[in-house]
Amino acid sequence: MAHNHSEQNANRTRLLAAFAVTAVFMLAEVAGGLLSGSLALLADAGHMLTDAAALLIALLATQFARRKPSGHHSFGLLRLTTLAAFVNAIALLGITVLIVWEALQRFWHPQPVAGSMMLIVAVGGLLANMFSFWLLHHGSGEKNLNVRAAALHVLGDLLGSVGAIVAALVILFTGWTPIDPLLSILVSVLVLRSGWRLIKESGHELLEGAPQHIDVARLKRALVLNIPEVRNVHHVHLWQVGEKPLITLHVQxxxxxxxxxxxxxxxxxxxxxxxxxxxxxxxxYQRCGSDHCDNEWIQSDNGSHHH
Structure with missing residues (x-):
């Protein structure tokens, strides 16, 4: 148990460090984007904001997982992280729409961009992302869903920083500024993809969906096949709170x-x-009397129960 606890603490320390690095560089990119007039930097800052939020959610999840359940919250506050992920994803989509709108405006009315400042900030952002990714990918994080999700965010962000560097180099060497809004749209597509996936996953959990990795029909068959006394499994309800799958089932x-x-x-x-x-x-101990025993979603427990 102590080993598990120290593993959790190590996860928390890594997440906290990655969050601090990401948040600081996000602010640097916002400042750099506004000062240099670069939309690609602002788009990348938007991407980093989603990373910072993902890391913060992962941090909160490790914190809430330690909270004891209460009479009002019998599962503790594990669902709060799912709700936070959902809100984060919606905010993400909003930011993306704003950046794409601004990019389209800039195609018609090109703005001057300070290429050298843009390059310095973008390289700094890339290094920060590489450091965060190393922090998250190092150690026991692979097993933790929240840490893995945060690492994926940061990996997507690396691409955004690379895009900003490419745009800065093109502007420095050719003076062609439309590359900036062009690449900001590209980064926005990346953000949209991760945002949409986050909305789907968190929405699925909030709507009491079964965990993606468990096939209910297969689980029912496996119980009947592998436990000799089990004849039939029905009224199965499977859902998830935080990372914990929960199940209720009747077995004949x-x-x-x-x-x-x-x-x-x-x-x-x-x-x-x-x-x-x-x-x-x-x-x-008797055959289930309901016609719907094999039907997952019927909740009428009119089988006879003898204990």
């Missing part, structure tokens, strides 16, 4: 010699094969 079983041992076997199987630590299992 051959009356066992040892009820508790069989129950434990089912729990162990779910935990071992599906990483489901919280399962509510209702065992039934």
């Amino acid at each position: 079983v051959i009356p066992p010699r040892d009820h508790d041992a069989l129950l434990q076997h089912i729990h162990d199987y779910l935990h071992h094969h599906y990483q489901i630590e919280h399962a509510t299992v209702q065992m039934e």
Whole structure:
């Protein structure tokens, strides 16, 4: 347990460092973008803002995961991070629309851009992103969903910084300023992609969707095939809070010699094969009386339950 705790602390330290680096350089890019007149830098700053938000959400998630559940919040506050991710994604799409709109204006009315300042800030941004990515990719972060999501954000951001550097070089050597709004639109497309994915994933979880990596039909078959006493599995409800999958299910079983041992076997199987630590299992010793036993979404529990 202590090992797990120190791993969490290491994750938190890495996230905090990456967040600090990203936030500082985001502000530098905003300032550099405004001073040099570069839209590509501002677009990249928008991208870095999403990174900073993703890192902050990941940080909050590690914090909330430690909070004990209460009577009002029986799962603790793990869902808050999902809600934050959803809000972050919507803000992201808003920023993208503004940048694309400004880019289109600039195609008609080109603005002067200070190429050398743009180049310095863009290179600084690239180095900051590389450092953040190294921090997040180093160590136990691979296993943590939040840290992995944050690392993906930063990787996308690396591309944005490279784009800004290319634009700065083109402006310095050729003086062709339309490259700046052109590349800002390209970066915006990257932001849109990650924003849309974030909206889909967080929305899915907020709407009590089943975790993507678990196939309910396969799980039902696996229980029947691998546990000899289990005859039928029905009324399965699977959802997710934070990173934790939760399940409730009815299992029709051959009356066992040892009820508790069989129950434990089912729990162990779910935990071992599906990483489901919280399962509510209702065992039934008779055939389920409902016509809808095989239908996932019927909630009428009119089977006879003998315990």
